[in-house]
Amino acid sequence: MHPAAILIHAALVAIILFCSLTLAQIPTRINIIINATPSATPPDKPLHWEVDSFPSSIAQLKEPLDLPTHTNVTINATSSASPPVEIFHWEVDSFPSSIAQLRKPLHLTSSLIPGKNPFDIVADPILKKSKGRVLRSLYPAHSYAYSGDEHAAFTAEPLPKEAFSGPKSRYIRLEYQMLFKPGFNWVLGGKLPGILLGSERGCNAGCSGGGSADNCFSTRMMWRPEGEGELYLYAAKSVYFPKEKAETCKRSLDKRSPKALFLLEQRAINPYRIPEDEDEFSIESSSSGIVKRAMSDDCLQGMGVKISPGARNLCNPAFGVSIGRGGSFKFKAGTWHNITQIVRLNSKGKAIRDGYLAVYLDNKPVIQAEGLVLLKNGYEPKSKTQDNIVKFKFSSFFGGHTAKYATPNAQWIAWKGFKMATSVNNIWK
Template sequence: MAFESLVFMSLLAFAISCNAATTASPSAIASSYSLTTSTSLPFPTATLSSSSAESYMKSSWPLNDDKIDFGADDLSFVSDPFPDSSSDSNSPVLQVTYPAGSYSHGTGGAQFTALWNPSSGDKFKSMLLTYELAFDTDFDFVKGGKLPGIRGGPEENWCSGGNVANGSNCFSSRVMWRTDGEGEVYSYFLLPDGLCDNSNYICNQDNYGTSIDRGSFSFVTGQWNRVTMLVRLNDPVDTANGQVQLYYNNVEAIDQSILQYRNSSKVYISGFYFSTFFGGSDSSWATPNEVHTYFRNVQMWASTEAA
């Protein structure tokens, strides 16, 4: 074999091995971190209007304070608009509506926290969340918007919307879309000295959250996108060794391990933070037309260990 061919084959093998090292299914990721406890959110077997959807979620999902914080009227279970070979096309999916002109402030989208088995007393320090997400084919990303993630702490309704994380109250780690569908992790946590000088982080003003690795992946409209997020709390609590890892369609896009989610042992991971809306806090973020996102296959794995 010619020398040039040998070089090409070696480079090809190297590229394949690199890709394989950063590609994994959610269950494989959970196994690699010894996250042995798992759960999933049940979905109805038939489509449901917004009023029926709210009743179903209150009875079937472990909602914090037994309520949807806002946007119950914008939630419904509908037929899968983008059926594919990976799912049961007869199983309804959760639809979120964003009315024309809506942006944060409860004007569109929805928000709630699904606590994971709060009666068990488990104090999770590591959690892996995965879900599938689809955007309408004509979805206009405008300037950006929030998507679900993970949250924790004794003050469940804080650490978002400009309510800061002080290390003992709470944290949140959501996904966010930006212009043209660029993705990032968007978190409320402590900011150790020097973190905001790191080019992987954009520390927002006015006490809002921190953007992590903006543009490291991009969402596609008109089809299903899989999001898988791992959060591991810093341990001990005075050390910035917490981690967030995000896989997009089973390919690693983000991995940061210098985070400080807490400075108190009172802060643990609570569960699934379903939070989605356009914004941003002013009308420049608003959607010009009514659009929708869709969600299915929500699963979580967890451990009471941080490592």
């Protein structure tokens, strides 16, 4: 080999070794460039060369590496646009033997009490060979929203506060599996779990029951007659329904029951009074009397909403927005289903329309909506007044507020595979 080529090769090896020793001190990307132009006459140097130590600076490498004047060495270190961000995730793939032991693994805000909260834990009722237990929500005969029976409900805060303080805090992914009892009687519908961001106190009422939802949002689901599914969205109601009178009640110190608060709120809704039981229609007061009109999807215009063929959207100014009802979004009794929700919160600022929400049923998309306003003033991860902890809101019951929603007999739904993460990517597969 030509002596100059030997020197160049040795220099390249030495520099790569040097960079590997100091890589931890260089931000992200290293470019090593060696430009060599062999001279017509090779330099008169011995053919044996050895370097067993390096100086403190690459500027001092020329002499120990015996680099000829025609060799240029440059090292460029370039920082990445943003540092790596930790992805927080939570997963529950098995359950203890009693619901009294659920508080720690589910990160519940309060404990569940056997005999009071309508849950139990049993072997998988379908997959007989499965060794894992599943959680069941129980619905007594003749129960509905206001029958007086305890609802199958809990609130979990599975991710730490640090998960919602950085650039990834705008992204949330929720996943769970559910099984409707074989032969499940759908009646007129009922509630299913989703994501909640915001306080459960004050006028927002946990973003349910007709609350104003300007400073919180919830992405609960619903089943409807014949097993039709839908996203039951509460979010920034003054943005979607600007004609509705703003809510003025002050609940932060109100100790009254949820039903009393619900009735109080209904008196504040004007000019709309929309019974949830008539969710295909709005009832609007006017100078000529009460007018009943079929509800439309006007509140979602311009928001890039995509739903499955045959599905529909209904804008209810009092009780949330139904998105993607029906079509291929349909549940089957006696079959395990997988539900995945992906949410991107809208940016800080007044009604900035850059929120995103998608729903997958058994890994197939059934709803996609972009250009959403989920929080009226956007998400501020460092806010001291905004409740920034994203929650898993489990709330399931038949209803509807009238007895025509009641289940005629005792029924159950089984649950497993609870997961939540601050990433839109599927980190479990």
